[in-house]
Amino acid sequence: MIEKPKAWVFSDPRLKDMRQDYAAYTEEDFQVWKILFERQILQLPKAASKAYLEGMKLVNFTADRIANFEELNEILRQTTGWQVQVVPGLIDDDLFFGLLSNKRFPSSTWLRKMEQLEYLEEPDMFHDAFAHLPLLINQPYVDFLEKLSTLALKHIQNPWAIQLLSRIYWFTIEFGLIREDGELRVYGAGILSSAGETSYALSSEPSHFPYDVRQIMMTAYWKDHFQDKYWVIESFEQLFASLPEIEIVLEELMLTENKN
Numbered sequence: 001m002i003e004k005p006k007a008w009v010f011s012d013p014r015l016k017d018m019r020q021d022y023a024a025y026t027e028e029d030f031q032v033w034k035i036l037f038e039r040q041i042l043q044l045p046k047a048a049s050k051a052y053l054e055g056m057k058l059v060n061f062t063a064d065r066i067a068n069f070e071e072l073n074e075i076l077r078q079t080t081g082w083q084v085q086v087v088p089g090l091i092d093d094d095l096f097f098g099l100l101s102n103k104r105f106p107s108s109t110w111l112r113k114m115e116q117l118e119y120l121e122e123p124d125m126f127h128d129a130f131a132h133l134p135l136l137i138n139q140p141y142v143d144f145l146e147k148l149s150t151l152a153l154k155h156i157q158n159p160w161a162i163q164l165l166s167r168i169y170w171f172t173i174e175f176g177l178i179r180e181d182g183e184l185r186v187y188g189a190g191i192l193s194s195a196g197e198t199s200y201a202l203s204s205e206p207s208h209f210p211y212d213v214r215q216i217m218m219t220a221y222w223k224d225h226f227q228d229k230y231w232v233i234e235s236f237e238q239l240f241a242s243l244p245e246i247e248i249v250l251e252e253l254m255l256t257e258n259k260n
Contacts, residue, residue, distance in 0.1 A: 014095055018086040020069045020109045029111045030066060036117065036126050036193075037063040043198050049178045049187040051141065051236065055134030067129040069107070079137045084129075090122055094156050100149035105136060123193075131189035132173075140236035141187075145173065147243050151250070160257050164250055168213070170221045172239060177201065177208065177232045184208065184232065200226050208232055213245045217253060 041063070044053065059075055061067055069084045076082045085104040087095075099106050107128035112120045120127075135141050148168065155161035174190040184202050191197045200206065206226070209215065211233045219229060233239050 012095060012098075014091065015085065015087065018088065020086055022066070022068055022070075025066055025111075028114060030064075032111050032114060032117070033066045033126060034063045037061070037130065039195050040130070040193065040198070043195060044192070047186050047198050047202060048192060049135075049185045050180055051138040052134050052187055052192065055137045058137050059134050061130065061134070066111070067125070067133070069109075069129075072129075072133060076136055080139055080142050082136045082142055084133065093152070093162055097149040097152040097156065100145055101153055103142070103146060105132060107133070127189060127193040131193035135187065135189075138236055140240045144236065144240040144243065147240070148246070151243070151247060155250070155254075158254065161250060161254055164217045164253055165246075167217055167219060167221060168246060171216045171219070171227075171229075171231050172211075172233070175201070175221070175227055175230060176239075177230050178236075179232050179234055187236075197226050201230055206230055211238065211242070213242055214249050217249055 044056075048056075058079070059067075059072055069086065073083045076084070080103075082103045082105060084107050085099050086109055087099075087106040089108050089110070091106060096106060108123070108125050110124055111126060112124045148165065152162060152165045155165070170190075172188070174188050176186075176188040177191075178185050178187050186192055186198060186201060188201075191201050207229045209229065209231050211231045216231055221227060
């Protein structure tokens with residue numbers, strides 16, 4: 001049975017009238033989606049995780065058609081029970097983690113302009129949809145996402161705790177690698193949406209570490225250039241199984257911060 005989200009998910013004024021107006025997409029929007037899609041899809045068969053590639057087949061994204069959230073939500077409803085929630089762009093932590101804890105993945109609907117193909121400071125729909133949404137059909141992955149977000153809500157008034165948990169989110173959901181059949185593969189959306197970082201992350205240039213909760217929580221991340229460190233999981237089940245350790249280490253680090 002699919003759980004119903006808490007009432008606030010629909011009543012929050014920050015989400016008022018938020019929906020995908022598919023008819024509003026312009027010819028440039030379709031061109032941007034097509035260019036980004038075709039450039040990135042060529043790399044993915046040898047770079048992306050099996051779960052992502054399976055998800056891409058299921059959600060049926062194509063180069064000629066911008067992702068349609070209404071159609072996608074029907075597919076997700078029949079698999080993991082998740083849904084896509086349209087948001088205006090970057091949102092506050094409480095709303096972000098609140099949506100995720102209720103199995104609602106926040107996504108913008110606007111696409112970058114042609115002159116922004118190489119760099120965009122704020123994630124657009126291509127990042128949100130192309131890179132994130134295919135993995136929502138993987139049960140251990142979404143279970144991890146839901147429970148991590150529930151933990152974040154528990155500490156939403158503590159900026160240090162949110163920073164620590166954001167590092168876990170950053171180095172897994174956004175910039176995580178997975179080892180499959182002895183080879184490194186990408187599952188992090190921040191990498192999957194970047195042709196340059198896909199090649200870079202799997203090269204010998206950055207450092208690769210086995211997944212380590214404490215190490216990740218003690219590592220700051222960069223938003224304006226490629227990471228120099230990536231953590232590698234062995235499976236999404238391992239990611240989900242790490243949640244109790246995440247909570248323990250979080251409590252330890254918060255206690256240490258309070259003593260200081």
